[in-house]
Ligand code: KG4
C-alpha cells in the first residue's frame with residue numbers, strides 16, 4: 270500500500286449526497302480517486318426549494334450505496350483509508366447528522382481518525398484540488414447560503430472582510446429565477462436565459478455600492494425585479510430582465526472585489542496576490558469573465574475551482590480533511606453537528622434591519 274494518506278470525505282449538508290476519496294501526492298495537489306455527487310433536484314423540484322425532511326430521508330436512503338460506489342470507483346479497499354472527514358456544519362441539522370454520523374461510524378469501525386469539517390472551508394480550499402495556492406489569499410465565497418470576502422491565512426484561520434447584510438448571492442439568483450418562472454434550481458438556468466437578452470434594457474439598483482466597504486446587499490435587487498416582473502408581457506422582456514440582472518451582479522462583484530483587494534493588502538504583505546472565487550455561484554461564466562478582467566487590472570491572479578468542484582461535493586471536504594490529517598488535527602466521536610458555523614468566529618453578525626454600515 271502507498272504511504273500517501275488517503276482520505277474519504279462525506280458531504281450531506283443540504284440536498285447533495287456526496288462521497289469522495291482523494292490521495293495525497295508529492296506535487297502538493299492530491300489525486301481525486303473518485304468523487305460521486307448524487308443530486309436530489311428531482312425530489313425538491315415540485316416544491317420549488319429544498320424540503321429538509323425529504324432531503325434527510327434521501328441522504329439516509331442513499332449514503333451507504335454512494336459510499337460503496339465511491340470505494341469501488343477508487344479501486345481502493347476500506348483498509349486503505351487513512352481517515353474519514355465529514356461535514357459538521359453549516360447546513361440543515363437533520364441532513365448534516367446523516368453524513369456526520371455515517372462518517373463517525375465508519376471511522377470508528379476502521380479504527381482511523383475522524384475529522385469534522387466546516388463546509389465553507391471545503392469551498393475555500395476547493396481549488397487546491399487542482400492548483401497549488403499559498404496562504405494567505407483573498408477569498409470570495411458565493412454560494413446558496415453565503416456571500417463573503419475573507420482573508421484566508423491558513424487552515425482554520427480566516428478574517429472576514431465583508432459579507433452580505435441580507436440575501437446570499439445564490440439565493441438572489443434562485444429568487445430572481447423563480448420570479449421569471451424558471452424552474453428550481455434556477456441559478457444556473459438564469460444564466461442561459463440571460464444570454465438571449467439585452468442587458469441594457471432594465472436599470473437595476475446596486476444596493477450599498479458606495480458605502481459599507483466590501484459588504485454586499487442583494488435584497489433591493491430582488492424587490493426591484495418583483496416590481497418589474499408584474500408589468501412584463503413577453504418572453505423577450507424576461508430574457509432582457511435576466512440579462513440586466515446578470516450584468517448588475519457582475520458589476521457589483523467587480524466594484525466590491527476592488528475594495529476587497531485593498532482591504533486584503535492592508536492586512537497582508539504578499540509576493541503573489543491570489544484571489545480565489547469559490548462556491549456554487551462561481552460556476553457562472555459571466556461572473557468568471559468579469560472577475561478575470563477585474564483581477565488582471567489590479568494585479569491579482571484569480572483562481573476558480575473547476576466548474577464541477579464549485580457546487581457542493583465531497584472532494585472539497587476530503588481536501589480539508591487531508592490538510593487537517595497532515596497537521597494531526599483530529600476530532601472525537603462526540604464532535605457535534607453545528608448548523609451555524611462561521612469561518613471567522615470573531616466577525617460580528619451582520620444581518621437584518623437597522624444595520625449601520
Ligand atoms: O455552493 P452551493 O452548491 O451550495 C451551497 O453551499 O449553498 O451553491 C448553490 C447555489 C445555488 O443558489 C445555485 O442556484 C447557485 O449556487 N448556482 C449558480 C450557478 N450554478 C449554481 N448561480 C448562478 N449561476 C450559475 N451558473
Ligand code: ZN
Nearest residue numbers: 392412580581
Ligand atoms: Zn456549499
